[in-house]
Amino acid sequence: MSRNLNSFVLADSKKCIGCRVCEVACAVAHLDTEIKTVGNMNFSLNPRLYLVKTPEITMPVQCRHCEDAPCLKSCPVSAIKEQSNRIVIDEAGCIGCKSCIMACPFGAIELIVSRQERVGDEEDRLRDEPEVVASKCDLCGGAPACVKACPREALQYVDMVKERTQRRIEAANKMSGFHNEFMVREG
Amino acid sequence: MAKKLQENIKIDAELCTGCGRCSEVCPVDAIEGEEGKPQSVNVAKCVMCGQCVQICSAYDSPFEQYATSRSQRLKERNMPIVKEPLFAAYYHGDFFKVKKRLADKKQFSMVQCAPAVRVSLAEEFGMPLGSLVPGKMVAALKRLGFTRVYDTNFAADLTIMEEGSELVKRITEGGSLPMFTSCCPAWVKFVENEYPELIDHLSSCKSPQQMAGSMFKTYGASVDGVDAREVYSVAIMPCTCKKFEANRPEMKSSGYQDVDAVLTTRELAYLIKEAAIDFNALPEESFDKPLGMYSGAGTIFGVTGGVMEAAIRTAYELITKEPIENVNVTSVRGEQGVRKVTLDTGALKLKTVVVSGLKNVIPILEDIQRGKADFHFMEVMTCPAGCISGGGQPKMLLPVDGRKAYENRKSSTYQHDEEQRYRKSHENPEIQDIYQKFLGEPLGHKSHKLLHTHYKPSR
Numbered sequence A: 001m002s003r004n005l006n007s008f009v010l011a012d013s014k015k016c017i018g019c020r021v022c023e024v025a026c027a028v029a030h031l032d033t034e035i036k037t038v039g040n041m042n043f044s045l046n047p048r049l050y051l052v053k054t055p056e057i058t059m060p061v062q063c064r065h066c067e068d069a070p071c072l073k074s075c076p077v078s079a080i081k082e083q084s085n086r087i088v089i090d091e092a093g094c095i096g097c098k099s100c101i102m103a104c105p106f107g108a109i110e111l112i113v114s115r116q117e118r119v120g121d122e123e124d125r126l127r128d129e130p131e132v133v134a135s136k137c138d139l140c141g142g143a144p145a146c147v148k149a150c151p152r153e154a155l156q157y158v159d160m161v162k163e164r165t166q167r168r169i170e171a172a173n174k175m176s177g178f179h180n181e182f183m184v185r186e187g
Numbered sequence B: 001m002a003k004k005l006q007e008n009i010k011i012d013a014e015l016c017t018g019c020g021r022c023s024e025v026c027p028v029d030a031i032e033g034e035e036g037k038p039q040s041v042n043v044a045k046c047v048m049c050g051q052c053v054q055i056c057s058a059y060d061s062p063f064e065q066y067a068t069s070r071s072q073r074l075k076e077r078n079m080p081i082v083k084e085p086l087f088a089a090y091y092h093g094d095f096f097k098v099k100k101r102l103a104d105k106k107q108f109s110m111v112q113c114a115p116a117v118r119v120s121l122a123e124e125f126g127m128p129l130g131s132l133v134p135g136k137m138v139a140a141l142k143r144l145g146f147t148r149v150y151d152t153n154f155a156a157d158l159t160i161m162e163e164g165s166e167l168v169k170r171i172t173e174g175g176s177l178p179m180f181t182s183c184c185p186a187w188v189k190f191v192e193n194e195y196p197e198l199i200d201h202l203s204s205c206k207s208p209q210q211m212a213g214s215m216f217k218t219y220g221a222s223v224d225g226v227d228a229r230e231v232y233s234v235a236i237m238p239c240t241c242k243k244f245e246a247n248r249p250e251m252k253s254s255g256y257q258d259v260d261a262v263l264t265t266r267e268l269a270y271l272i273k274e275a276a277i278d279f280n281a282l283p284e285e286s287f288d289k290p291l292g293m294y295s296g297a298g299t300i301f302g303v304t305g306g307v308m309e310a311a312i313r314t315a316y317e318l319i320t321k322e323p324i325e326n327v328n329v330t331s332v333r334g335e336q337g338v339r340k341v342t343l344d345t346g347a348l349k350l351k352t353v354v355v356s357g358l359k360n361v362i363p364i365l366e367d368i369q370r371g372k373a374d375f376h377f378m379e380v381m382t383c384p385a386g387c388i389s390g391g392g393q394p395k396m397l398l399p400v401d402g403r404k405a406y407e408n409r410k411s412s413t414y415q416h417d418e419e420q421r422y423r424k425s426h427e428n429p430e431i432q433d434i435y436q437k438f439l440g441e442p443l444g445h446k447s448h449k450l451l452h453t454h455y456k457p458s459r
Ligand code: SF4
Pocket: A009, A025, A026, A027, A029, A047, A048, A049, A062, A136, A137, A138, A139, A140, A143, A144, A145, A146, A147
């Protein structure tokens, strides 16, 4: 099997200060119009990662883009797909049944009021548009807005191929000295 | 009353995550609380600059449940019903107060707009960051029902006349030097709070907002033949501390409260939206005269270095009696927190310092206390890029856009300066006129009564 593993964004709870800038950046990145100031918003921010705060840790949680994605498997109408190494929700196909929410071990999926409904005029709104749709991290098409916005570099875009290679190099560097020593003694 | 006003800036404990970014930007360490726990504002220290309000990004998430409802939150903040996200750090508004008074058609209202509002207001209507819209702003204010649309820029020109003369007087006849600007109320409050022994260094000039207010209720009222009592005086400001300044007990030179209400740039945008005015489609209209005419020097008050540059344009001519070679005193412009510039006037080497960001002024004040100051005049603005970056300006959703906004607002400000027929305060014909007809001369008896004040230690 020669298939690249899906990338995902991971937060470092030691660096995260819980400022929610990542959430704001994510929500802004998924608007269909360009909005710069708070005063221009006439709807709430709908991020796709969620700050978690417990007495012990502070960090945002988002979709892990699982290889064997439980959400994808649970969707009765096949609205969740794997596309160019990402797990994505086809909002138009979603019926809002919440199966994926139940299936996701990370709690990375939310139901949001569908975009058409949020910004469209009352009259324009398609009557058969779903009221709510499932929403989750789509990796911003490969350039995660949350990672860029974090003031503490607490978020990392994990590319599995690079990550694996890097770890092997580090391991090799550490092991070579140890191994040679061992070999010498053996000889 | 004053006590309540000091609690102008607040943190909503339910929304605050305790990230600490506000305490990073707070110039006076007024934010208190344990790391990771909701923070609070120490009102005794806070200078109400609103920088914490600008930076906070902890908002009311639709995915969380709160004990306080959204409508309660809006009410606490004195905000109209809006759908925008609400953030943890906020200021108390005056929206309803002004709206109610404007609805009364018998009201004779006069409004002034700070220089920084015309380069930011349009951002709240989707126009590019830093769009320059003085004409549309005037049109909007007229449609909102203000009887006279005047301008803070006029009073900025007036400030230069008084402050420039005060500086020359202190240098030639003696007085506390270096002299400090007193336009920024947060800076003034900081001196009162932390360096009361340096209060004499503050210029006795009131800020342009307050000069405009006292002119509205005296000269302005007489121009229109109305009684000062009938004038409702409103200021549109980029600044959250201006609300505090307007309510200071000293600010009643006209016999009444000189400025009755202060709205931030954001609050003006709410008023315009609520009145269903299509801002982008408005025509360009002009400020009313006499108190709405201004020079380029008046408009650059909105950026750091602006007051200094405007003062230099006039002081140079006061001292040398010759026209200044280049009105663009670019050496005082710039980004750094502290800029030192010496101006050679022949007779005198005028040494000046420009400071933006209140933290940057502390080492200088320490030097002055140790008797090590070797300059004449210092401009201080609390906010990082001057009033264009004030706490009441449009709030950026993302920090990266903040930097872009400051840059664009600044270049629009200088562009507006260049567009003016008059570039120096003393050349503004309405300024010349008001001295002739009403004030007499700078630092004269009447100016002293209406345009100057005294500051006192607050502890
Ligand atoms: S990668 Fe993009 S979609 Fe995913 S959480 Fe970050 S900003 Fe949101």
